Amino acid sequence: MIPEIGHFALILALVVAVVQTAVPLLGSALGNPRWIGLAKPATRLQLLFMVIAYACLTYAFITHDFSVKYVASNSHTTMPLLYRVSGVWGAHEGSLLLWALILSLWAVSVSVFSRSIPAVMLARVLGVMGFVAVGFLLFLLVTSNPFERLLPAPADGRSLNPLLQDPGLAIHPPMLYMGYVGFSVAFAFAVAAMLGGKLDAAWTRWVRPWTNIAWMFLTLGIALGSWWAYYELGWGGWWFWDPVENASLMPWLVGTALIHSLAVSEKRGAFKAWTVLLAVFAFSLSLLGTFLVRSGVLTSVHAFASDPGRGLFILLFLVTVVGLSLTLYAFRAKQFTSNVSFQLFSRETGLLLNNVILVVMAATILLGTLYPLVMDALGIGKISVGPPYFNSVIVPLGIPLVMVMGLGVLLRWKRDSISRLGTDLILLVIVALGVGLLFSLLLRYDWEVMAAVGLVMAMWIAATTVFSAWRQKRTASVWGAALAHTGMAITIIGISLTSLYSSEKDVRLSAGQQYQMAGYAFQFQGVKKVSETAFDAYQGTVDITRDGQPVSHMEPQKRVYKVQTMPMTEAGIDAGLFRDLFVALGEPLEGGAWSLRLYHKPFIRWIWLGGIFMAVGGLLAATDRRYRLKLRRAGNA
Amino acid sequence: MTPVRKKRLLLILALVAGVGVAATLVLQAFNQNMMFYYAPKEVKAGNAPANHDFRVGGLVVKGTVKRDPNNLDVHFDITDMTETVTVKYTGILPDLFREGQGIIARGRLLPSGVIEAAEVLAKHDENYMPPEVAASLPQKPASEAK
Numbered sequence: 001m002i003p004e005i006g007h008f009a010l011i012l013a014l015v016v017a018v019v020q021t022a023v024p025l026l027g028s029a030l031g032n033p034r035w036i037g038l039a040k041p042a043t044r045l046q047l048l049f050m051v052i053a054y055a056c057l058t059y060a061f062i063t064h065d066f067s068v069k070y071v072a073s074n075s076h077t078t079m080p081l082l083y084r085v086s087g088v089w090g091a092h093e094g095s096l097l098l099w100a101l102i103l104s105l106w107a108v109s110v111s112v113f114s115r116s117i118p119a120v121m122l123a124r125v126l127g128v129m130g131f132v133a134v135g136f137l138l139f140l141l142v143t144s145n146p147f148e149r150l151l152p153a154p155a156d157g158r159s160l161n162p163l164l165q166d167p168g169l170a171i172h173p174p175m176l177y178m179g180y181v182g183f184s185v186a187f188a189f190a191v192a193a194m195l196g197g198k199l200d201a202a203w204t205r206w207v208r209p210w211t212n213i214a215w216m217f218l219t220l221g222i223a224l225g226s227w228w229a230y231y232e233l234g235w236g237g238w239w240f241w242d243p244v245e246n247a248s249l250m251p252w253l254v255g256t257a258l259i260h261s262l263a264v265s266e267k268r269g270a271f272k273a274w275t276v277l278l279a280v281f282a283f284s285l286s287l288l289g290t291f292l293v294r295s296g297v298l299t300s301v302h303a304f305a306s307d308p309g310r311g312l313f314i315l316l317f318l319v320t321v322v323g324l325s326l327t328l329y330a331f332r333a334k335q336f337t338s339n340v341s342f343q344l345f346s347r348e349t350g351l352l353l354n355n356v357i358l359v360v361m362a363a364t365i366l367l368g369t370l371y372p373l374v375m376d377a378l379g380i381g382k383i384s385v386g387p388p389y390f391n392s393v394i395v396p397l398g399i400p401l402v403m404v405m406g407l408g409v410l411l412r413w414k415r416d417s418i419s420r421l422g423t424d425l426i427l428l429v430i431v432a433l434g435v436g437l438l439f440s441l442l443l444r445y446d447w448e449v450m451a452a453v454g455l456v457m458a459m460w461i462a463a464t465t466v467f468s469a470w471r472q473k474r475t476a477s478v479w480g481a482a483l484a485h486t487g488m489a490i491t492i493i494g495i496s497l498t499s500l501y502s503s504e505k506d507v508r509l510s511a512g513q514q515y516q517m518a519g520y521a522f523q524f525q526g527v528k529k530v531s532e533t534a535f536d537a538y539q540g541t542v543d544i545t546r547d548g549q550p551v552s553h554m555e556p557q558k559r560v561y562k563v564q565t566m567p568m569t570e571a572g573i574d575a576g577l578f579r580d581l582f583v584a585l586g587e588p589l590e591g592g593a594w595s596l597r598l599y600h601k602p603f604i605r606w607i608w609l610g611g612i613f614m615a616v617g618g619l620l621a622a623t624d625r626r627y628r629l630k631l632r633r634a635g636n637a
Numbered sequence: 638m639t640p641v642r643k644k645r646l647l648l649i650l651a652l653v654a655g656v657g658v659a660a661t662l663v664l665q666a667f668n669q670n671m672m673f674y675y676a677p678k679e680v681k682a683g684n685a686p687a688n689h690d691f692r693v694g695g696l697v698v699k700g701t702v703k704r705d706p707n708n709l710d711v712h713f714d715i716t717d718m719t720e721t722v723t724v725k726y727t728g729i730l731p732d733l734f735r736e737g738q739g740i741i742a743r744g745r746l747l748p749s750g751v752i753e754a755a756e757v758l759a760k761h762d763e764n765y766m767p768p769e770v771a772a773s774l775p776q777k778p779a780s781e782a783k
Contacts, residue, residue, distance in 0.1 A: 344648055352648075352652075356652060367663065382674035383671050384674065385671055389670035393666050507709075566733075568732055586729035587729065589704060590704065
């Protein structure tokens with residue numbers, strides 16, 4: 001009964017979404033205030049039905065209703081409550097339901113917090129978001145109904161993929177989706193501006209907080225995904241240039257460009273057409289990400305389903321959204337051209353360069369991600385593009401990006417000169433070089449030129465950020481930007497040092513033997529069998545000492561999950577601000593020995609720490625008073 | 638030309654040049670790092686490149702996985718049900734590496750005809766078959782391979 005209510009609520013949500021799209025958009029085109037006024041209640045009604053549908057599926061999970069096919073495939077009576085709740089988005093159908101729910105949540109948030117936006121504008125924004133919702137709800141109902149029954153119901157479910165039975169992963173998809181779907185707000189505002197033909201400073205102040213918050217979630221989602229891959233997949237790496245990771249990085253890069261382009265549009269009224277285009281691209285790339293992950297075209301841990309019908313549907317939807325918005329852009333972009341002039345040496349140029357580099361980065365990743373798929377689809381050959389491609393392209397692009405990043409925050413709008421910056425600039429360059437080099441020499445690792453480059457880059461960002469924040473009036477925006485830039489510096493330190501100084505070794509050890517690496521002695525004490533509710537495991541014991549002093553005691557496991565008979569490596573990790581020690585149990589070898597994988601990863605935590613700084617910065621900037629003050633003024637006008 | 642236009646032109650030229658350089662680097666890196674996939678029968682037919690990494694996939698043949706007792710070297714055969722090639726790897730195999738399982742190896746061809754793998758991939762799901770491997774097998778694949 002409950003699943004049928006959920007299914008019915010989903011159908012009603014679709015009907016309401018159609019109304020939410022058609023009536024307000026028509027109303028704003030015809031100037032009918034009653035139709036325009038329907039946008040808000042329709043948006044809220046859609047959320048109500050989405051919440052009911054989502055609650056019904058969650059209820060089916062909690063109560064072990066295995067007559068629902070999706071629950072039977074992804075749950076089990078022995079699973080704890082946490083994973084039954086997070087299991088809802090553990091596979092294809094449920095995660096799309098979450099996508100649609102989050103979309104609805106964003107739309108209602110816009111309708112609540114944007115009280116002062118003119119009714120016509122709001123109607124268009126909510127109408128566009130309704131259109132996206134129609135696409136996803138149709139997709140759910142036609143190809144991926146989470147409430148499909150399985151009769152007769154099996155006695156027990158097939159359980160959630162053990163890799164997903166992890167607290168880190170329980171929150172990773174919602175975060176990522178909040179980011180992906182959050183860009184639909186900027187997208188909807190961009191389309192609404194194109195429909196209305198007007199884009200002013202007030203518009204940018206409506207869009208900026210939403211974009212920042214979406215970006216914050218996406219940043220956290222990516223950081224969580226990277227952290228999870230590090231500790232749960234047992235590979236010890238933090239980024240693999242897996243197509244699914246790329247799918248989340250591309251909207252992030254374009255979203256970052258959008259945040260900066262919006263700043264120019266707000267402060268100087270320039271780059272307006274470009275801002276609109278970026279908003280369209282950021283969301284299109286989010287959709288593309290969803291397509292890549294959900295269509296089964298990728299061979300990845302995330303590719304649950306390989307139903308070609310689903311892939312085709314999302315592809316068609318993607319083409320519709322991109323096609324319609326670009327057509328609209330072609331007709332309307334001319335109205336957004338600005339006659340605002342700026343000199344070559346100005347903050348505008350800095351932000352322009354920032355945008356160009358970020359977009360080139362995204363395009364590069366897009367090429368490496370899509371080219372193999374296109375080649376395969378055309379039957380030309382099965383190829384893959386390895387991490388060396390991405391590394392050899394992103395690093396040389398990142399260096400000029402960082403240089404511009406530091407210089408940009410020092411520059412004034414419109415016109416600036418080297419002579420004004422003068423001694424300050426020289427001083428900052430010296431500080432960055434000096435501190436960066438000193439830092440690289442103080443490390444207890446061999447000096448490497450790329451490590452020094454990375455540290456100087458990070459110090460350049462840090463020095464310029466602190467300097468400019470100190471010189472400016474410190475509003476929430478300035479604090480937010482400073483925090484986010486500092487986060488970037490921290491992440492760069494983490495990436496540089498982890499990439500250059502990590503030690504990794506696969507070794508063969510018998511009980512009692514030890515292995516020396518990076519100054520640490522890894523003493524293998526043997527393996528015993530342990531058994532838990534969900535899995536049986538071989539549990540190794542490794543004691544790590546340094547100069548005879550005990551450092552850590554680890555119990556890495558090699559688990560076999562009972563329900564799915566799936567083996568999994570649970571690494572032993574000793575985390576620290578300056579280094580992680582990581583031990584994964586390999587396989588039993590002849591003569592009672594085991595293969596073990598040992599890692600020493602300096603500064604790896606800084607990568608994710610920087611991500612947290614960036615996310616907090618994005619949030620802080622969104623709370624700036626001027627977004628609220630100006631909104632009220634716009635409301636009175 | 639007015640000074641403003643001159644500066645704008647300069648900016649645009651600089652941008653175009655910058656993007657051009659980036660595009661060249663990108664395409665060069667792309668060419669160097671593109672890896673083709675070959676089924677064992679194509680490797681046997683001599684289609685695989687001799688001095689460039691490539692990917693090969695197939696089912697691990699039962700009873701062929703041999704570990705060296707003294708180090709972490711391992712040899713195993715993979716098959717597409719037509720031809721079989723031997724893969725050599727040093728290190729820890731992925732969790733889901735098992736006999737009868739579809740895997741993908743990245744590496745290069747030694748003169749002896751053995752593929753020296755730098756990486757072995759087996760996917761995260763016991764029902765999973767890498768699409769490349771599935772495509773290079775005859776129509777009724779996984780179950781009968783065991």
